[in-house]
Amino acid sequence: MSAASTAEPAFVAKTKTGRFTDFVDQRVGGSGILREFGRKVFPDHWSFMFGEVALYSFVILLLSGTFLTFFFDPSMAETHYDGSYVPLKGVEMSVAYSSSLDISFDIRGGLFMRQVHHWAALLFVASIAVHMLRVFFTGAFRKPREMNWVVGSVLLILAMAAGFTGYSLPDDLLSGNGLRIIDGVIKSIPVVGTYISFFLFGGEFPGTAVIGRLYMLHILLVPALILLMIVLHLFMVVVHKHTQYPGPGRNDNNVVGYPLGPVYAAKAGGFFFIVFGVLALMAGFFTINPIWNYGPYDPSPVSAGTQPDWYIGFVDGALRLMPGTFGDWQVEQTWLGFVFSFNVLLPALVPAGILFTVMFMYPWIERWITKDDREHHVLDRPRNAPTRTAIGMAGFVWYCVMWAAAGSDLIATHFHVSLNDVTYWLRALFFIGPIIAFIVTKRVALALQRKDREIALHGRETGRIVRLPHGEFIEVHAPLDEYKRYKLVGFESPEVLPAVPNEHGVVTRKEKRRAFLSKWFFEDRVAPASPAELEAAHGHGHGHEAVEAPEAAKSLSH
Amino acid sequence: MGNHSDGSPNHSGTVATAGQNEVEKFQDPGIPPHRLRLADTDPKAAKRAERQVALLFGISVVGTLIFLVAYFAIDLGAEDSSIATIRLQNMLLGLGTAFAMLGIGTGIVHWAKALMPDHEVSEERHAIRYEEDRQAAVRIVDDIVEETGIKRRPLIRNTLLGAVALAPLPAVAIFGDLGPRPDNKLAHTLWAPQEGKLKRLARDPDGTPIKASDVTIGSAFHVIPEGLNDLHEGKLNEKAKAVVLLMRLDPASLNPSEGREDWGYNGIVAYSKICTHVGCPVALYEQQTHHLLCPCHQSTFDLTQECKVIFGPASRPLPQLPIAVDDEGYLVATSDFKEPVGPSYWERDMHERSINS
Numbered sequence: 056m057s058a059a060s061t062a063e064p065a066f067v068a069k070t071k072t073g074r075f076t077d078f079v080d081q082r083v084g085g086s087g088i089l090r091e092f093g094r095k096v097f098p099d100h101w102s103f104m105f106g107e108v109a110l111y112s113f114v115i116l117l118l119s120g121t122f123l124t125f126f127f128d129p130s131m132a133e134t135h136y137d138g139s140y141v142p143l144k145g146v147e148m149s150v151a152y153s154s155s156l157d158i159s160f161d162i163r164g165g166l167f168m169r170q171v172h173h174w175a176a177l178l179f180v181a182s183i184a185v186h187m188l189r190v191f192f193t194g195a196f197r198k199p200r201e202m203n204w205v206v207g208s209v210l211l212i213l214a215m216a217a218g219f220t221g222y223s224l225p226d227d228l229l230s231g232n233g234l235r236i237i238d239g240v241i242k243s244i245p246v247v248g249t250y251i252s253f254f255l256f257g258g259e260f261p262g263t264a265v266i267g268r269l270y271m272l273h274i275l276l277v278p279a280l281i282l283l284m285i286v287l288h289l290f291m292v293v294v295h296k297h298t299q300y301p302g303p304g305r306n307d308n309n310v311v312g313y314p315l316g317p318v319y320a321a322k323a324g325g326f327f328f329i330v331f332g333v334l335a336l337m338a339g340f341f342t343i344n345p346i347w348n349y350g351p352y353d354p355s356p357v358s359a360g361t362q363p364d365w366y367i368g369f370v371d372g373a374l375r376l377m378p379g380t381f382g383d384w385q386v387e388q389t390w391l392g393f394v395f396s397f398n399v400l401l402p403a404l405v406p407a408g409i410l411f412t413v414m415f416m417y418p419w420i421e422r423w424i425t426k427d428d429r430e431h432h433v434l435d436r437p438r439n440a441p442t443r444t445a446i447g448m449a450g451f452v453w454y455c456v457m458w459a460a461a462g463s464d465l466i467a468t469h470f471h472v473s474l475n476d477v478t479y480w481l482r483a484l485f486f487i488g489p490i491i492a493f494i495v496t497k498r499v500a501l502a503l504q505r506k507d508r509e510i511a512l513h514g515r516e517t518g519r520i521v522r523l524p525h526g527e528f529i530e531v532h533a534p535l536d537e538y539k540r541y542k543l544v545g546f547e548s549p550e551v552l553p554a555v556p557n558e559h560g561v562v563t564r565k566e567k568r569r570a571f572l573s574k575w576f577f578e579d580r581v582a583p584a585s586p587a588e589l590e591a592a593h594g595h596g597h598g599h600e601a602v603e604a605p606e607a608a609k610s611l612s613h
Numbered sequence: 614m615g616n617h618s619d620g621s622p623n624h625s626g627t628v629a630t631a632g633q634n635e636v637e638k639f640q641d642p643g644i645p646p647h648r649l650r651l652a653d654t655d656p657k658a659a660k661r662a663e664r665q666v667a668l669l670f671g672i673s674v675v676g677t678l679i680f681l682v683a684y685f686a687i688d689l690g691a692e693d694s695s696i697a698t699i700r701l702q703n704m705l706l707g708l709g710t711a712f713a714m715l716g717i718g719t720g721i722v723h724w725a726k727a728l729m730p731d732h733e734v735s736e737e738r739h740a741i742r743y744e745e746d747r748q749a750a751v752r753i754v755d756d757i758v759e760e761t762g763i764k765r766r767p768l769i770r771n772t773l774l775g776a777v778a779l780a781p782l783p784a785v786a787i788f789g790d791l792g793p794r795p796d797n798k799l800a801h802t803l804w805a806p807q808e809g810k811l812k813r814l815a816r817d818p819d820g821t822p823i824k825a826s827d828v829t830i831g832s833a834f835h836v837i838p839e840g841l842n843d844l845h846e847g848k849l850n851e852k853a854k855a856v857v858l859l860m861r862l863d864p865a866s867l868n869p870s871e872g873r874e875d876w877g878y879n880g881i882v883a884y885s886k887i888c889t890h891v892g893c894p895v896a897l898y899e900q901q902t903h904h905l906l907c908p909c910h911q912s913t914f915d916l917t918q919e920c921k922v923i924f925g926p927a928s929r930p931l932p933q934l935p936i937a938v939d940d941e942g943y944l945v946a947t948s949d950f951k952e953p954v955g956p957s958y959w960e961r962d963m964h965e966r967s968i969n970s
Contacts, residue, residue, distance in 0.1 A: 096736040139689070140696070160699060163684055167706040199741060232893055235853075236909060239891025239956035249799070249958045254791040259798055259850040260892075296738055304644030304735060311644060311735045321725035328718030332711045339707010354853035355817050355835060355886065357894045359908040375910045379890065379928035387928035389962045396957040398928045399891060432738060464911060474911060475924055538645040545639060586637050 097319045098299035098312035102193075105186035107323060109210075111330040112179040113281065116217075119172040120274065126162055128154040129224065129270035131263040140347055148226075148351030151266045155225035155346055170338035176221060177343075178334065180214045180366040187211060191417070191447050193434035195298045197427070201418040203291040208414050210284045213277055215366050220273035222364055226266055229344075231352030233363055235260065236371070240403045243396035261352065298434050301545055303538040307432045360465055365458070372460030373402035376482050406457060410450065424572045426552060438507070439546045441500035442576045445493045452492035456484045497579070504581035511535065511543040511584040512592040534593075544583045551577045644733055652727050662727035669720030676712025683709055800964035802854045803838040804934060805949035813839040814859060814883065814936065814944040823859065825938045828881050833898045834859040836883065838946070854954055856886040856894065857934050859944070862903060866917050873919070876935040881944065883934040884920050887955040888912055890927035905931065929957065 068077040080086045130150040136143045138153065140160045158165035187207060190196055196204035223230045238260045241252045257264030296310050305311045313319045337343075349358070363371050379386050379398040386398040413420075421443065422428075437444040459466065460481045467474035514532035522528050535543070554570035556562045651658040683705030687698060742750075763770050804812050813822040817835040820842040828834065836857040844851060864880035876882070884905070888895050893909035903916040904923070912925030920931035932954050935947045952965040 096734050139694070160696075161689065163687075163689060163702065164706055166699060166703045167710075170703070170707075232909065235893060236891045239888075239893075242956050242958040243891075245959055247959075249795045249960060250792075252958075253793060253795045254788065257792045259847075260853055261849050262792075264792075294741060303642045304733075306641065308738055309735045310738055311733055313731070314734055318725050318729045318731065321721050321729060325718045325721030325725065328714045328721070330718075332713075332715030332718055335707050335710035335714060337707075339704045339711065352849070353818070354849060355837070355856040355894055355896075357896045357908055359897065361909055371910075374891065374926055377926045379912065379926045380922045385928045387957055392962055392966075393959055394957050394961045396928070398926050399956070402926070430741075464908070478911065478925075537642040541639055541642055545641065583638075586639055 092293075093316050094314040095296075096310045096312045096314055098297050098305075098310060099319070099322075100300055102189045103297070104326065105182050105189055107326055108182035108330055109179060109186055109214075110285065111327045112175045112182060112334070113285065114327070115175045115331055115334060116172060116179060117278070119168045119175060120278075122168045123158065123165075123172060124274055126154060126158045126165060127151070127224070127270075129267045131226065131261075131266050143347065143350070146351065149266070151224065151226040152346070152351045155227070159347060167338055170341075170343050171334055172221075173343045174334050174337045174341075176218050177365060178330075180211070180218055183207070183211050183214050184366075187414075188447070188451070192437040192444055193298070193300075194431065194440055194443065195434055196418045197431040198418075198422065199430050200291070200295055200298075201422075203288060203295070204418050205415060206284055206288045206291065208411070210281065210288065212411070213281045213284060217273065217277045217281060218364055218366055220269045220277060222367075223269050224266060224273060225344075225346045226352050227346040228349040228352055228356065228358070229346075229361060231261065231354075232357055232361060233367075234265065235354070236374075240374075240399055243399035243403070245393070245395060245400075261354070296432070298432050301433050301436065301542065303541045303545075305433055307430060310432070360468070362462065362465075368461035369454055369457040370403060370407055372457040372463070372481075373406045374399065375463055376457065376460045376478065376485055377402035378482075406453070410454065413450065424569055424576055425549060426569075427549070436546065438500040438503040439548070441497045441504070441579065444500050445497035448496040449489035449493040453485070453489040456481055456488045460485075501579060501581055507543040508581060508584050511540050512589055540589075544585075546583055548580055548582050549577050550580065644735060647732055650727065650731065659728065662723070666720050666724045666728070669716050669723060671716070673713045673716025673720065676709045676714070676716055678709070679712060680706055680709030795960070797960075797964055797967070799854070799955070799958065799961075800953045800968055802949055802954065803841060803851045804855060804857075804946045806946075811937075811939065811945035811947060813939070814857070814946065815839045815841070817856060818842075822943045824942045825878060825881060825944050826942060828859065828861045828944075830861050830863060830880065831900050832861055833900070835886070835896075853892075854887065857883045858886045858895065858898065858905065859883045859936075860898060860916065862916060866903065868917060868919070870919060873933065873935075875937070876933055876947075878936055878938055878944070881936065882916070883936050883944075883946070884914075884916075884931040885934065885950060885954040886931075888927055889922075889929040889931060889954075890925070890956065892956045895931065 066077075068074045076089075080089075128150050132150050133147060134150050134153050136146050136148055136153050136156065138144075138157050138161050140156055143156065155169075158169055160166070190204065190207070219233075223234050238252055238256065241255065242248045244251060252260065255265060255268070256262040257268075297312075299305050299311060302311075313322075350356075362368070377386070377398055388395045388397060435443075437447075460478070463477045463481060464474055466472070467477045514534040517531050517533045519531045520528055521531055552570065552573045554562045554566045557566065652662045653659075683702055687702040687705070688694060689698060689702070691698070758764065806812060814834075814836045815822050815838065817837045820837065820839065822839055823834060823836065836859045837852060838855050841848065841851060841855065859881065860883075861879070861881045864877075867877065867880060867882065869876065886894050886896065888907040888909070890907065890910055890912050893907050895905050895907045895912070895914065897906040897908055898904075899906060905914040905916060905920065906912075907925070907927070910926050912927035913923050914920040914927070914931050915923045918930075919933060922928065922930060932950045932952050934950055936944050937947050939945045949968075951968060953961050953968075
């Protein structure tokens with residue numbers, strides 16, 4: 056390279072920034088990367104911002120968390136509070152709780168940082184969850200992005216782990232009761248439960264070790280894993296390039312959007328400051344986790360209406376929903392002299408287990424049913440994949456029922472209803488809710504598809520009522536332009552794939568099951584409108600389409 | 614063509630035979646024509662947008678100043694500073710940061726949306742890998758596996774698998790000192806009589822002993838064992854097992870089972886406060902209904918049925934502490950609990966049997 060550049064007149068950058076770029080490039084050789092990424096095209100849509108929110112909240116968590124570590128002391132040694140919060144003066148407490156109070160009351164900006172950190176943590180998990188819902192409902196997890204879906208799911212679990220380990224650190228009454236519940240759940244694990252509990256707490260609950268151990272997990276291990284997963288996640292986003300919503304000019308072979316530099320980088324970069332600003336606003340105006348109101352941890356008192364952070368709520372709600380007795384029959388069983396606490400074990404493990412297993416496996420389940428091995432870069436509108444959307448909503452409603460159960464006591468007090476009745480209703484909804492959600496969602500999706508067909512074929516309603524010479528009233532419909540129409544008709548509508556014999560000419564049982572699921576997935580479908588149908592609708596139905604679809608079109612579309 | 618299902622029951626399932634490819638599809642009209650923004654055509658609008666962006670950046674500067682003023686001008690250590698001072702400072706710090714950040718953020722986004730080129734660009738997607746590479750990669754992996762000979766030499770493979778499977782065991786074992794062995798620690802509490810001396814019931818948290826005459830009908834006490842507060846180590850551990858609720862009911866409404874008739878005194882009964890579900894304190898006493906309610910998961914226990922579970926996720930009744938009155942009129946525990954308290958665990962039943970044998 057250098058030999059060649061001496062022989063020929065050397066390239067000289069003309070602008071100052073150009074010379075700077077060239078300087079860096081000649082030392083580290085970034086020109087290839089810049090050429091690849093400087094103008095890389097990113098599709099634009101508001102729903103793509105959820106992932107960005109998650110990333111930015113993580114950055115804010117690192118910033119505010121680092122500040123907090125300078126002042127927090129994770130020791131469970133006993134001390135007597137001597138800070139400036141008068142109501143707790145002289146109260147016996149752990150050093151961890153005392154230093155959390157100092158951060159809140161004696162360090163300028165400490166309370167602000169604590170609140171930023173807690174709000175950002177809540178937002179972090181929430182934005183990951185909403186981002187995953189977006190990815191699921193638009194089918195963005197399909198080939199080639201299955202592995203990135205898995206990495207994202209791991210990130211959700213890690214985010215919850217980070218949240219929980221952090222929640223317990225201040226060693227206040229509320230978080231201590233949270234740990235107590237975790238201890239109870241751990242002890243219900245057969246064979247090793249008691250040992251795990253003793254090992255986690257360094258002896259009996261609460262011991263003097265757990266805060267220090269959670270602290271290490273919270274500030275080192277879990278964030279390091281999150282960082283690693285984020286790197287993997289973004290690396291794969293770059294490899295795959297971003298998905299795009301369907302529309303005119305967009306297909307599986309291109310990316311339509313704005314170049315990274317300058318527009319997309321400016322929007323995304325500016326968005327970081329917006330997320331930060333909103334979090335700062337929340338931290339400034341809305342109190343979160345006022346630990347000074349709860350007091351230090353003590354195994355004896357507890358306040359009514361205790362709530363975990365929102366993302367742990369669904370497990371807590373499941374714990375509440377499970378009945379411990381049926382009449383005189385105890386769900387907890389003693390077999391061969393050993394205790395099986397099914398009343399704790401089942402709700403703690405089974406719903407979360409089902410949710411996460413289905414979540415991790417879903418891309419492969421759908422791939423197996425559809426036998427679809429193509430790459431997908433254009434997203435589905437949720438209505439155009441009715442069964443998938445319905446499955447997602449069923450899972451979502453199931454989760455929400457459990458989540459609502461975590462606030463059963465608050466529902467009862469706020470709406471002045473019996474706490475027991477709330478629980479009975481939620482127990483029923485736990486089973487019926489997902490089924491209703493599935494049926495309703497699927498019907499709504501199909502209805503929306505049918506509406507799309509109608510609009511594509513007959514135009515949109517203008518609201519203009521015209522009276523014809525013979526007295527008939529019609530509403531004038533305005534035809535769509537071809538771009539809007541393409542958005543409504545340009546989708547794939549998969550059909551049932553019947554069972555096919557394998558190379559030995561045998562239809563295997565597995566294949567039969569797949570065919571059954573394929574039928575369940577795709578037998579109800581609304582095909583996209585075709586040009587011939589549009590022509591028929593126009594040629595025949597002139598002036599009539601408002602009132603009744605013409606016969607020709609009817610036979611096609613109904 | 615023409616036989617698509619619309620999802621109605623009488624049609625469903627019959628459409629699958631009509632391949633979608635037979636139906637002609639709409640042609641992609643391409644990216645819609647670009648629409649110019651006001652700022653693209655009207656220099657005045659562009660100038661206006663420029664000033665708006667600058668204004669937003671200016672707001673950010675103001676926000677930073679608000680933060681600095683709030684940080685330095687408000688003195689938390691001052692004589693008259695109270696929780697209101699902290700609230701005010703916190704609010705202003707939040708407001709300042711919010712202005713500082715939102716000013717920059719909205720400014721940049723407005724700049725990008727109003728002034729930077731907004732032509733949508735279409736770029737070809739490159740294949741993630743090329744067909745040649747793909748086949749070569751599979752071949753290379755196959756070759757590598759072949760050259761190791763691992764398939765032909767099962768002895769190597771199996772011993773390696775065994776070694777690798779066992780190698781992590783030390784990494785697990787080395788955590789063995791994270792905690793002591795549980796043994797039967799969970800089966801005993803501070804209520805056990807020490808050197809023949811019965812433990813008095815004391816008020817939580819101050820530790821003063823309770824006289825039977827102090828306990829009127831309908832009242833309830835949060836109770837700890839006498840001497841708990843003098844412990845120097847493991848105070849919370851002991852408290853987490855030993856806390857008790859003491860209540861007095863009309864003796865006629867209690868229905869003690871056989872062998873438990875003398876566990877109470879004059880309608881005064883004591884039950885473990887630690888929920889048998891997952892260990893929250895069962896802190897709510899409904900005096901009228903004689904129910905105990907756990908605020909964490911709403912397990913409800915009926916005092917008149919020896920704290921049997923009548924609602925919620927707990928499975929076992931709350932353990933009862935046998936109590937009596939000593940010669941000075943103070944309430945004492947005549948023995949430790951007759952079963953382990955708190956949430957169930959694997960060895961619980963074993964421990965219960967050893968306590969009672």
